[in-house]
Amino acid sequence: MSQPSHELRKKRPIRKAPFVVIPIFLILWMIGVATGEPARVLEQAIQVCLSCIGIG
């Protein structure tokens, strides 16, 4: 006889690793934003980098 879904869900513990990894990178992102990196990234991304695409 099949078990109700809530019982099935109880059997497997929630994996904690993603909930540790994701906040670490979120903090890393916030540090980068605080140092003003996005403005520099934008500055680079709106220009064609000729050597990057094999020209020049």
Added chain:
Amino acid sequence: METVRKWVQVIIGFLTNSSWSFPFTNVIYQGPLKVICAPGLNCYSCPAATTYCPMGSIQQLLGGLRFALENGQYYFSFSVFGTIGVLGGLFGRMICGWACPFGFIQELLHKIPSKKFAIPRILSYGKYMFLVVFVVVLPLVLVDEFGSGSPWFCKFVCPAGTLEAGLPMLLLQPNLRNSLGLLFLNKFVIMTIFLIWAVLSSRPFCRTACPLGAFYALFSKVRLIKLQLDEAKCTNCKACHHVCPMGVKFNESPDDPECISCLACMNKACQFDAISLEIGGIPLATPNKGLAPVGKS
């Protein structure tokens, strides 16, 4: 589900390349959306690109790090690593299977009828070398007289950049053709090799050379959304081996770093409901199978 995945690939490919004014303006998109990170490998010098490529930005920031530090700017690429780290923690290489335009292009090429070849597993370690050496070490270490490093992967390898940006820019700006030399020839040859290889083998660039795929692969065991195997239901029939576009033997290695969660094994191969999608350990209901099985009974 395969149709849904194809549509997601098309929509994300379009959203990350949605600036279609370039045939009239002859310039790339330069608006504020370019502060957003593309989840997949998508050259920001592509005329239609509306987002930045994480690998390109990391190389540019690390290449200019000495100069930035001298000016009191601490551009260690934390924001870019942070963004792709969060994406990796959530989805891992599912992004390769669902959100990478160059992966999608390779999938389309592989549909061309031809004799198909497997890719030796040992070649999959190449992408980690490209991530560490070409994306991080060389831009940091090999600098010119002004202290600036080059984006080595973009400059000498990236076939996505040649296809999505190099060739379109040559078409848009004919005067650039005068600057062509060995650098372009090298990149054109590499692009051609990978495009032909993609017809003969499944996703060769993703499996052997993509540094972004290598980065996302580091999250294979810890990502929030991933496929899980119910060993109690698995009969080791190996049906999942035959449908995997990445050469993963899912029943032997459920957390394989090559798995792009395309769901082919779950939807096309497994007859025993042994494979299901889970979020943080909680199984998701699948369209045809109801609640996925959980653990050994």
